[in-house]
Amino acid sequence: MQRSAPQTFDRVLSSMCTEPHPAARDAAERFLATNPGDPATYEEVAELESDAVDTLGEIAGLADPHGYVTSGGTEANVQAVRAARNRGRERTSNPNVVAPESAHFSFNKAADVLGVELRLVPTDADRRADLDAVRAAVDDDTVLVVGVAGSTEFGRVDPIPELVDIAHDAGAFCHVDAAWGGFLLPFTDRAWSFAHAPVDSLTIDPHKCGRACIPAGGLLFRERDGLDALAVETPYLESTSQATLTGTRSGAGVASAAAAMDALWPDGYRREYERAADLAAWFADELRGRDIDVVDPELPLVAANVPDAVFEALRAREWRVSRTGSDLLRVVCMPHVTRESLAAFLADLDAVR
Amino acid sequence: MQRSAPQTFDRVLSSMCTEPHPAARDAAERFLATNPGDPATYEEVAELESDAVDTLGEIAGLADPHGYVTSGGTEANVQAVRAARNRGRERTSNPNVVAPESAHFSFNKAADVLGVELRLVPTDADRRADLDAVRAAVDDDTVLVVGVAGSTEFGRVDPIPELVDIAHDAGAFCHVDAAWGGFLLPFTDRAWSFAHAPVDSLTIDPHKCGRACIPAGGLLFRERDGLDALAVETPYLESTSQATLTGTRSGAGVASAAAAMDALWPDGYRREYERAADLAAWFADELRGRDIDVVDPELPLVAANVPDAVFEALRAREWRVSRTGSDLLRVVCMPHVTRESLAAFLADLDAVR
Numbered sequence: 001m002q003r004s005a006p007q008t009f010d011r012v013l014s015s016m017c018t019e020p021h022p023a024a025r026d027a028a029e030r031f032l033a034t035n036p037g038d039p040a041t042y043e044e045v046a047e048l049e050s051d052a053v054d055t056l057g058e059i060a061g062l063a064d065p066h067g068y069v070t071s072g073g074t075e076a077n078v079q080a081v082r083a084a085r086n087r088g089r090e091r092t093s094n095p096n097v098v099a100p101e102s103a104h105f106s107f108n109k110a111a112d113v114l115g116v117e118l119r120l121v122p123t124d125a126d127r128r129a130d131l132d133a134v135r136a137a138v139d140d141d142t143v144l145v146v147g148v149a150g151s152t153e154f155g156r157v158d159p160i161p162e163l164v165d166i167a168h169d170a171g172a173f174c175h176v177d178a179a180w181g182g183f184l185l186p187f188t189d190r191a192w193s194f195a196h197a198p199v200d201s202l203t204i205d206p207h208k209c210g211r212a213c214i215p216a217g218g219l220l221f222r223e224r225d226g227l228d229a230l231a232v233e234t235p236y237l238e239s240t241s242q243a244t245l246t247g248t249r250s251g252a253g254v255a256s257a258a259a260a261m262d263a264l265w266p267d268g269y270r271r272e273y274e275r276a277a278d279l280a281a282w283f284a285d286e287l288r289g290r291d292i293d294v295v296d297p298e299l300p301l302v303a304a305n306v307p308d309a310v311f312e313a314l315r316a317r318e319w320r321v322s323r324t325g326s327d328l329l330r331v332v333c334m335p336h337v338t339r340e341s342l343a344a345f346l347a348d349l350d351a352v353r
Numbered sequence: 354m355q356r357s358a359p360q361t362f363d364r365v366l367s368s369m370c371t372e373p374h375p376a377a378r379d380a381a382e383r384f385l386a387t388n389p390g391d392p393a394t395y396e397e398v399a400e401l402e403s404d405a406v407d408t409l410g411e412i413a414g415l416a417d418p419h420g421y422v423t424s425g426g427t428e429a430n431v432q433a434v435r436a437a438r439n440r441g442r443e444r445t446s447n448p449n450v451v452a453p454e455s456a457h458f459s460f461n462k463a464a465d466v467l468g469v470e471l472r473l474v475p476t477d478a479d480r481r482a483d484l485d486a487v488r489a490a491v492d493d494d495t496v497l498v499v500g501v502a503g504s505t506e507f508g509r510v511d512p513i514p515e516l517v518d519i520a521h522d523a524g525a526f527c528h529v530d531a532a533w534g535g536f537l538l539p540f541t542d543r544a545w546s547f548a549h550a551p552v553d554s555l556t557i558d559p560h561k562c563g564r565a566c567i568p569a570g571g572l573l574f575r576e577r578d579g580l581d582a583l584a585v586e587t588p589y590l591e592s593t594s595q596a597t598l599t600g601t602r603s604g605a606g607v608a609s610a611a612a613a614m615d616a617l618w619p620d621g622y623r624r625e626y627e628r629a630a631d632l633a634a635w636f637a638d639e640l641r642g643r644d645i646d647v648v649d650p651e652l653p654l655v656a657a658n659v660p661d662a663v664f665e666a667l668r669a670r671e672w673r674v675s676r677t678g679s680d681l682l683r684v685v686c687m688p689h690v691t692r693e694s695l696a697a698f699l700a701d702l703d704a705v706r
Contacts, residue, residue, distance in 0.1 A: 033373055041673040115467070246424045246427050247457075248370060248568070322391075
């Protein structure tokens, strides 16, 4: 049975997913035929999910986390909006969510799915949520204010404690999307988590920097009520309610998340953060040295202004790169991205310019 | 690296999931680190998804299917309701969905998530949708009528062509939930699919009787408009919209679905249907011979009336069995359920009664 993966990662530079850690891959294979959505039948993987949630809580500074391993960051974000909408039902029948324009498009999806209004507000000159703009957009119908900790385009971290204050002053909840940043930020001095402010919910994805297998996202609530707001009664006598968005779920994803975090938290993740931060700084310098406009990286994500023709030529040379809404080339320094691969990329960049 | 699965299936009798086919497991392992949600980066698995959708169309009698491999039946059902709600927006701001009470609880979840009213109507004496009750519940605000092809509790198939007529007469769409039944029904004479009536959408899950790995559900639309009603704009220049409920998705699930269907459709699935049907008939007889009330199986699912104490005693003997809303023991004759395992179950049943 051939075990080699046809997908080589060395030319994948714009993805927020990466090669799973070997322990994660092994766990995924062992638990491939299990379903944590049926904990009465699949007890072992249900326990692993509980372990994974506890560790995610540890990473995010929350001693008593309420949550689960989702299908990904989109489900986590959609569910956070759904919980806030459901909890806000007595207060408003016309709910809105306020988020910076840098928020992931899963909030647009959440708005369509859940029937809430999404108010996207401008970011400031540093590409972070503009607090005055957020304040201006929040009103009595606001059920949720979103802060991003590691934005999709620029890897920026919003001023989370201030956003929590704005939300709570308005009677709304505050959700932080740390889908990508959650496994990096514990090693920085930024204020992004439950440890820094009374954040109400958090997205943090093991299958991004956590090195778990897809599908493994994470959703945490500070209060039990958050998770309970998602619960739908089931007819099963063994589990009488279900809070998840999906039904049958991947035991492989859950088990891989537990295994990856067991192997890597905290030292492995710390070492990787330091490697990636150095790499991103070096790569940004190399681009600047070639007179290419670069957005100064805050986290290990480099956004660069590269003409269309150059971009297309690089894709023609099999570089799996993509551009963001602002038309910038995005390079995410994930664990599989090395100095060697970026040096090769730079050589090709030089050849096609 | 230990490859043995800790989950043994021989005592799992109430699950609609099963051991993946070896080709499916192998494909899942090869594509474990791929994401069909990013088709520009992961081109090979994106093509496999296209193949899988085509084969699902073939199985369901739809020559030109529009759809995708979902995270499971719940996502497929939620998305079918969402598409109908979105397509019905001009017609009603107070949408309802009419379904038989035998419909899976994912429709209750869909109602909460999507803000639609769910009208559950009684089933008839044969445990199928009562057409008069459905007609009475449908009104001008109805956006979707649901038919079940292989119900969760009893494995019943609703009168699909009649339900489609009722739906269309009212200006509503008709969705068929064949999550479990979809891989069995092609080998019966029941009218359940696009081949029998102008059904608008269908749920059909490879990770149930299809023998794919979790997560692999299926959603098919007869018309392109159905899928388009789900599309949310993305800021990515490489794929400008996304119809799926999740973002990052499991390439393992998609690849395993393509591989399983490639190996098993149609002959392998036909042989399995025949084996399972014989087994269910034999098992029902064995229960009746023990004076246990049994719901006569239509598909290979046996529901039996067993006292609480007996049920608990069987679980204490490590039988992974569960009961339905009607308090009946449910045995689903999946590929891993054998005459040997059911004989052992009957021996334990005799011992504890």
